Amino acid sequence: MTDLSKAGADQISAALAEAKTAYGQIRGRNLAFDMTRGKPSAAQLDLADALLTNVDHDDVVGTDAGDLRNYGGLAGIPACRKLFGEYLGVPADQVVIGGNSSLQLMYGTLARCMTFGVVGGEGPWRGQNPTVICPVPGYDRHFAACEELGIKMVTVGMTGEGPDMDAVEELVASDPSIKAIWCVPKYSNPTGETYSDETVDRLAKMKTAAPDFRILWDNAYAVHHLGEGLDEVKDIMAACEVAGCPDRPFVFGSTSKITYAGAGIAVFAGSPANVKDTLDHLFFETIGPDKINQLRQVKFFGDMKGLLAHMDEHAALIGPKFKAVDEALTRHLTGKGIATWTKPKGGYFVSLDVLDGCAKEVIRLADEAGVKLTPAGSCYPYGDDPNDRNIRLAPTLPPLDEVKQAMEVVCACIELACLNKLAEGAD
Ligand SMILES: Cc1ncc(COP(=O)(O)O)c(C=O)c1O
Structure with missing residues (x-):
């Protein structure tokens, strides 16, 4: 050639x-074909159609989480927190189940950072000229959320095993306005790369000028292999715990591309302090999530093996x-x-x-x-x-x-x- x-x-x-x-x-x-967005096909959605019929009256009343039809259960039902704790590799009480969209959880998290600040921080990010590190190419909606919220973005390249960590370390070391980094650690959008152990360790250990630096760990594709088995990513929460900064990661995921893209469930995980802080704020946003959908998803999978x-x-x-x-x-x-x-x-x-x-x-x-x-x-x-x-x-x-x-x-x-x-x- x-x-x-x-x-x-x-x-x-x-x-x-x-x-x-x-x-x-x-x-x-x-021709008239559409390859614009990463949506599941109808055949993929069909795989989860048991969700349409897998709970009845007796399943949702008198559960260990009460009557699931009613208000309450801000953090999610215990069975769902347990399953998605396993999914994300954290204890159930460090998991919060959200609505159907992890993007909404991420946007809400950043909005709260801007308005209230975070655990260990110096108040609202707004007013501190906050900047988020954006590995590129990356996920457009991460960037759109920052843009909408008035958060500045600085780019670093991807290397094949995650972001260019030399560049990241240099940025965070001296500038306290650099508050966070977006990460899609497994099968990254769009490069498909998975972060190496070294990348995870460096993210956890790096010295940041901002005392309230956060890793926005969007594990959207944690189980989404293409037929040759699953990549492994080192546990960011454990790595940060060992490095002495347990509050650094905010972890996100969802079943959008596991069950239904429009009717799955989203999850957040973090240190006990981050979970408490998140729930303290969520209290003002909702009296509780859709617990019936949580039960549907749990019944559908049974356990991690089923998922x-x-x-x-x-x-x-x-x-x-x-x-x-x-x-x-x-x-x-x-x-x-x-x-x-x-x-x-x-x-x-x-x-x-x-x-x-x-x-x-x-x-x-x-x-x-x-x-x-x-x-x-x-x-x-x-x-x-x-x-x-x-x-x-x-x-x-x-x-x-x-x-x-x-x-x-x-x-x-x-x-x-x-x-x-x-x-x-x-x-
Ligand atoms: C990296 C990444 N995060 C989040 C999402 C959206 O997740 P959700 O449907 O849970 O809002 C997508 C969808 O394409 C994605 O690629």
């Missing part, structure tokens, strides 16, 4: 003519879609010097880097050919990818055959956009 990034002008112009023809043919097919077995069924559905993405990229682009991409073992995304200055154009071309991709720059704060290089592919929602067809379009668009760019340079 010719490395187009090193090819001469004649070769580029011949390849460009071919790429234009290929794109023209694909555009003529009138993990359920995730094997998800892997059987989505694993082949990720293989199809990699197969198309490999077949069309290997050795051409115009694109690199991740090969995740879990999570919901493939992170694709094209030639600098080409991501927006690839996405525009794909849109015109009927394939909607996540907008360029989405994985960066303020939607600004400084190199206009990164594209997030989300193959879980469309059926396998559509993923295959969509990837033919994406590959044709990458070739056309990158060859156009190279042709400009060769003029």
Whole structure:
């Protein structure tokens, strides 16, 4: 395969003519596919349909948590806290069960940091010029929450085993306004990488100028493998305990991509002091969460073994879609010097880097050919990818055959956009 990034002008112009023809043919097919967001497919949601019928009157009245139809139970029902304590590797009394969205818990947590401050801190973050470290590429909604709340963002790169810890340590060491870091420790969104033990240890041990520094540990993909088994991530709560900063991590998760994306349950975990502080504030937000849904989810899984077995069924559905993405990229682009991409073992995304200055154009071309991709720059704060290089592919929602067809379009668009760019340079 010719490395187009090193090819001469004649070769580029011949390849460009071919790429234009290929794109023209694909555009003529009138396709309409959506790979914008990491949503589960209908087939994945169907796997959890027992949730629609698995509790009745006798299950919800007179339980050890009282009548689940009524108010109360701010921290969640004991069975649910126990299961998700196991899920997150913490004691049940360090778990708070929220509503259906972990994003809501994260947003609420940050909003409370801004308004009230945190345990061990010096009052509300608002007024302290708070800045959050954002490893990039990362999750757009983490960045959007910061933006909305008026929290500044500073980026660091990802290394393949988590954030660039040299850069993180330097940032936190001297600047007390650096208050937190976003982390998606397993099968990160969108790179799919899992943090190494060393990364976890360094996050726990690093000296921070801010006495109230927090790790926003969004373990959204803790059990979401693609068929080759689960990665392990070192326990951040234990590491911080050993390092003498037990209040540093705020841990989040949810069953959004385990049962129903719109009707799962979200969880928060932290040190006893963080849990108490969170509950003291949640008291003013709600008289109690949806405990019936908590029971539904617990009954559905039974235990952690049941939950993990359920995730094997998800892997059987989505694993082949990720293989199809990699197969198309490999077949069309290997050795051409115009694109690199991740090969995740879990999570919901493939992170694709094209030639600098080409991501927006690839996405525009794909849109015109009927394939909607996540907008360029989405994985960066303020939607600004400084190199206009990164594209997030989300193959879980469309059926396998559509993923295959969509990837033919994406590959044709990458070739056309990158060859156009190279042709400009060769003029
Ligand atoms: C890293 C990450 N965190 C959180 C979420 C959303 O979680 P929830 O549905 O629990 O709000 C997503 C969804 O894509 C995600 O990728």
